[in-house]
Amino acid sequence: MPRLNRKDEHIIIRLKQKPSLADFSDIHFVHNCLPEIDLDEVTLETSLLGMELRSPLFINALTGGTPLSKRINAALAGVARECGLPMAVGSQMAALENPLVEDTFKVVREVYPEGLIWANLGSYATPELAQRAIEMIDAAALQIHLNVPQELAMKEGDCRFRGTLQRIKAIAAAAAIPVIVKEVGFGIAREQARLLIEAGAAAIDVSGRGGTNFLAIEGRRSRRRLSPEILSWGLPTAFSLVETLDAAAGKTRVIAAGGMFSSLNIAKALAMGADAVGIAGHPLYLLLKQGRRALVRAIKKLEQELRLIMLMTGSSTLEELRRAPLVIAGFTGDWMKQRNITLAEHR
Numbered sequence: 001m002p003r004l005n006r007k008d009e010h011i012i013i014r015l016k017q018k019p020s021l022a023d024f025s026d027i028h029f030v031h032n033c034l035p036e037i038d039l040d041e042v043t044l045e046t047s048l049l050g051m052e053l054r055s056p057l058f059i060n061a062l063t064g065g066t067p068l069s070k071r072i073n074a075a076l077a078g079v080a081r082e083c084g085l086p087m088a089v090g091s092q093m094a095a096l097e098n099p100l101v102e103d104t105f106k107v108v109r110e111v112y113p114e115g116l117i118w119a120n121l122g123s124y125a126t127p128e129l130a131q132r133a134i135e136m137i138d139a140a141a142l143q144i145h146l147n148v149p150q151e152l153a154m155k156e157g158d159c160r161f162r163g164t165l166q167r168i169k170a171i172a173a174a175a176a177i178p179v180i181v182k183e184v185g186f187g188i189a190r191e192q193a194r195l196l197i198e199a200g201a202a203a204i205d206v207s208g209r210g211g212t213n214f215l216a217i218e219g220r221r222s223r224r225r226l227s228p229e230i231l232s233w234g235l236p237t238a239f240s241l242v243e244t245l246d247a248a249a250g251k252t253r254v255i256a257a258g259g260m261f262s263s264l265n266i267a268k269a270l271a272m273g274a275d276a277v278g279i280a281g282h283p284l285y286l287l288l289k290q291g292r293r294a295l296v297r298a299i300k301k302l303e304q305e306l307r308l309i310m311l312m313t314g315s316s317t318l319e320e321l322r323r324a325p326l327v328i329a330g331f332t333g334d335w336m337k338q339r340n341i342t343l344a345e346h347r
């Protein structure tokens with residue numbers, strides 16, 4: 001069963017790669033020496049697509065379909081429950097093809113009965129498959145992933161990309177829950193974000209370059225040597241975020257993801273206008289290398305530091321954080337100038 005082996009191989013190879021962070025170093029907060037807020041007033045509460053959240057963080061799509069992934073999904077669901085975060089499962093195609101592995105996804109609902117669990121499928125899905133994936137885990141939202149570079153680098157990759165937008169449109173029209181369109185680490189640019197919004201995406205998860213690199217993972221799996229310039233393909237998360245915020249124009253939700261496991265990156269993305277932040281590769285790495293408790297501690301630390309940063313910008317809510325002054329310099333500033341993007345209208 002190639003799909004099942006592939007899922008485990010992704011995890012094993014991901015663990016060999018040191019987790020990396022997206023580069024948000026061009027984006028600067030301006031310290032506020034007079035915040036006039038007490039730390040215990042600072043709240044991370046927010047809402048996304050009708051879901052009330054106690055924090056803007058969520059565990060992004062990772063896995064399912066194999067005995068190893070069942071154990072990982074159960075542990076991640078336990079962590080998500082303890083931290084009160086939504087959690088997306090990995091692509092459910094394996095279970096739609098083979099109902100015998102449905103339990104590797106359903107375990108998330110068993111461990112986290114009251115949780116906001118998000119379904120996940122590739123853009124090859126049909127409305128009928130999407131409905132089955134949603135029902136399988138009683139999902140609150142459905143993620144549809146786009147992963148062209150990964151398919152191109154996979155030896156068994158499906159390189160037929162025609163009709164993707166039309167399929168997304170059909171799924172979004174039929175789904176009774178919000179559809180989030182996401183990348184897997186190569187980012188989403190303004191032009192495609194606009195098309196996805198027109199097709200009915202309720203939110204866009206940019207999953208840009210800087211964290212998990214599926215070209216590197218697939219290159220290693222297939223033992224094909226990809227040249228370094230191909231390996232670094234993709235829109236960095238910060239660029240992808242400004243591009244997608246521009247397309248969304250405050251009307252569609254935007255999720256920052258791709259190397260976001262840093263309180264400062266998270267705060268910057270939220271201040272730029274992101275509505276939520278997804279984390280995937282780092283949580284997986286911490287869970288498998290250091291255990292569940294270490295992952296819970298790391299997530300709580302991210303949240304506590306986010307509160308400190310909010311206070312130091314004079315913000316007691318995420319809405320106020322969006323109004324905190326930001327300076328965007330360097331390459332990111334140049335990129336925005338050349339692409340004619342100003343964040344002012346989107347924050």
Ligand code: FNR
Binds near residue numbers: 062185208
């Ligand atoms: C992923 N990701 C992913 N995304 C998706 O939509 N469906 C999937 O099945 C998977 N599978 C998967 C497996 C593994 C091992 C990893 C590390 C990642 C992509 C993930 O949800 C996210 O978009 C990217 O990994 C970028 O975020 P990080 O990892 O840099 O935080």
